[in-house]
Amino acid sequence: MTDLPSPVKAQPRLPIEVCERVIEAVYTDWYYSVSMSLATLSSCALVCRAWRPRAQRVLFDYVLLRDKDALYDFAELLDASPELGTYVHTLELRGYLHVPYSPVVLFLTALRGKLTNLAVLYIYGGEKELPFLPIYRYFPSLLTSISHIRRLDFADVRFPSFGDFARFLNTLSNLKELYCYRISWAVLGLEPVCMAKRSSADSRKMFLPNLEILTVCLQIDQGTGLY
Template sequence: MPVVPPELCDYVIDYLHNDRKSLTACSLTCREWVPTSRHHLYCEVLLHKPQLFIAFKRLLQAHPVLGCYVRVLKISRLEKAGSADLAQIEEVLPILLRYLPNLGSLGGSLLSTSASILRSVPEETPVTELFLQYCDFPALEDFARLFYSCPRLQSLALCGLRRLVLGRDVDYASVIGLLLRGGHHRSIHSLSVTLTSEADAYALSVLLENIGESLTELDIEWHPMRPGSNVVFLPSSLRIPSTVTVERLTIRSAISHAYSTPWVTSLLSAVDPARLRTFALEIRLLGELDALDWKTIESILVPEQFRSLREVAVKINIWSGVHMDQLSVRNLMRHYLPRLHSKGMLRFAS
């Protein structure tokens, strides 16, 4: 009986790369066909149910050699998984990855509420390609933990990046530079930032200059680490380009005994009002409401150029030590903003 050369057998099996049933049959035919069959069977693994994580872990523990064939791991569509399932996945995922020494590509897709599981990726993962599509991380730190766990990373693809939240203790220049170099800023519709320095403000200005008209929601808090005086001015390096015409603007500010906050009115004046429909003001009240120039705020919002404005939403968080309640604060707000109140535009959020 003639013998078929091994390289010709491999060539034939390669044609079956999408036929799992035939590949399984080939892997059971003879010992020589096993490596090529397993290469196609396990090269790419998709985990889209909590049960699959457990099953795959058991398979690898029983047959560790199978993990050497895995080159691509995709995690997708876990939106129906409960909190207990996600906690279990977060525990199992690091174990799985230790069995995959040749893993080159890691992908997460449509993890709208479950991207936090990816923060459990262990350090020194051999991944060189990271692909994330419509993943909602609870905090930037979770994404950063994933990013830095892949020291060999050569390619980063972020698709569907629509909302970006940057809090304190974030290296704004590095994160924004990464976004701009990869072109990941183009799809951002919602941006929330907490600025603590002029350097942060400058980096934000660069990002806003590049985002342009795609941005519809902007949320800014300016909380300088070293104010230097009892007046908090708008950062001199912060520029809101004319191409940014948001529909919702949120300003978050603390009001204390020692400081006045003219930066709020300065920022409000700098925003193009063409599309602005909602202005939201969130205040942490540690002192007197008079620290804000309410008359100027109303004078900015009432004129004709703000004709698209439909709502002014105010949220006051009263800190302990301030001898006021929500009812008295709201009555004061109606007194400070009489024209907005009379137009029915003033809303209070709890």
């Protein structure tokens, strides 16, 4: 009679809490490493069911979108799994933004109402195909869908006018931190109405009333001489 094979001895497994701490340690929001960390988190989410919830929460805490295709793919994903949108705390738009299909403009309609917990928005421009962002007249009104954000970072972005830049900011009345690096505009123009001085009795309508931190790094435009 042949002996039955001895049962395989179960190997000790790490508690899921330890695995979750490791998953959380993968994430970094450093500009040059964020893409790699997000790719690693995507792999973690596919390892097993036990890893998926924590990996998804960390993965969707910071969303990086480089073009309109990535934007629309993300929008479709949120349509299928709306709960993922509640995980998004930081949204970064990076790449070719001065184009007719600029993600900076399109994301307001594509993701409208889907990022209820968004707190931080990064807008980092790249090579310019148009002289400035293709902002249309109703663009500021769409910004009300993200008026709850607390931090905004701009880098290498050019607006049609200073008024467009001011109206962009004016809608985000809950901003506490604003960082502007190499921001410019095609024309300066008159002082925007939203920035005009108001009486103390009308203080509720102050420009950026909750702002606590402002960092500005501008450069001289070689074409117009404007900052």
